[in-house]
Amino acid sequence: MIQLSKLRHTDSPNFFLMAGPCAIEGRDMALQIAERIVTITDKLRIPYIFKGSYRKANRTKANSFTGIGDELALSILNEVGTTFNIPTVTDIHESDEAAMAAEAVDVLQIPAFLCRQTELLEAAARTGKAVNIKKGQFLSGESMHFAAEKVHAINPEATVILTDRGNSFGYGDLVVDYRNIPAMQSFGVPVVMDCTHSLQQPNQSSGVTGGKPALIATIAKAAIAVGADGLFIETHPDPSCAKSDGANMLPLDQLEGLLERLVRVREAIL
Template identity: 85%
Template sequence: MLVLPQLKHTDSDRFFLMAGPCAIEGRDMALRIAERICTITDRLRIPYIFKGSYRKANRTKLDSFTGIGDEKALAILQEVGTTFGVPTVTDIHESGEAALAAAYVDVLQIPAFLCRQTELLVAAAQTGKAVNVKKGQFLAGTSMKFAVEKIRETNPKATVILTDRGNSFGYGDLVVDYRNLPEMQAFGVPVVMDCTHSLQQPNQSSGVTGGKPRLIETIAKAAVAVGADGLFIETHHNPAEAKSDGANMLPLDQLEGLLERLVRVREAIL
């Protein structure tokens, strides 16, 4: 298993980055995206974790894309990690998936809708891998202490990360409350801002989730200014052709400029 990058920026001038495509659509696309992001983050000295879902379980419609096959996608994640020497993260949805995914990746991610599922959190902690728990859209940041406690009581040595992805606002929109970031940091864990999912417009009548990607930079700048330890950004060469969450992903060719500006924001608040 690869050693995770320094997750807290207390003694550093950089935040860390979790980024990659929403879903693993194939080997070539995953390697191309990882190579480009590694080139950017190496130059900017940003610690990097490659993100990709090996399976999408939370879909609006029955015929929505869910994946290319569990072990095939997980093997691609493992190849990305070994090829570029970076840690990898993927989400799991049921406790039975924890051990399988842990054999291939370095960080297990708990989706926001599942952050209260005790059996899932315990299974993730038992693998010995780092666990990134996304805050439920229905919870205040202070309530995430219970997720942290479940993991730590199961495995006191586990690395726990908390990620904010906004709160439900009406029936088809989200809003970010930046108070959640310092409130969750008070639990002694690194806290990440999900800059893309927090701009989703879920449960649209079309059956396809919408989004506001033009505001990704706004969310990211505010998070860095507030003191987020890390950022989570889903990105794709062509979001319009992405098989999952294309409506709120950042075009890959915009990532470098965005990160350059975010580094300057981080430097300005030191």
């Protein structure tokens, strides 16, 4: 289990959860989602980290939604963490963003396409915050050892989390190789399964990323059965209206039932 300030239920045998909207769309939405997930995870004793991107940099089209403004979005993330006394995570894309984002959140996330960017990893390490590195769609689990090493070379005490989000498979599709979970756990770091981005269908001809959200439960149950330490799930009250990645998000009203089933899977393998 990772040790983060404000992380509750660390004595629980359950997996931990990173969950929230793909992007911060506004204050009320973020607080609404956080409040609902805090209620669910407290009931089930699941350690919880609120996730929300303050800015989206990797977009298919130039006119795709990228955010509501860095300062505003980061202030909302900070308010979520303070209001509910929970840790928060957001992704960064350039090395000069690390210090700014670190003032608002507890965990800095390195996007999958950027997991080999040495300066970005080093900048995240220098903040002293925990660093969640998403495995590139083009990498094996074994090769993520080097990404973790880059962070620990700068800050040997840094908390590093590695997150799988599938591998590129043909054109516009991904496939999950569950061998990556134990491979990355062998580095002595907690490993997370991204249950929503692993179901993306990127680079669609429409210019909007597709997805297969009906398989979120399948990906999640398999990950817990294999022994993943945590899960990453993007969720929204109405994914059809989400401004980013709605095609592969879990409707918020389905989260509690899914987590209840996953807790039972976890109990069965312990």
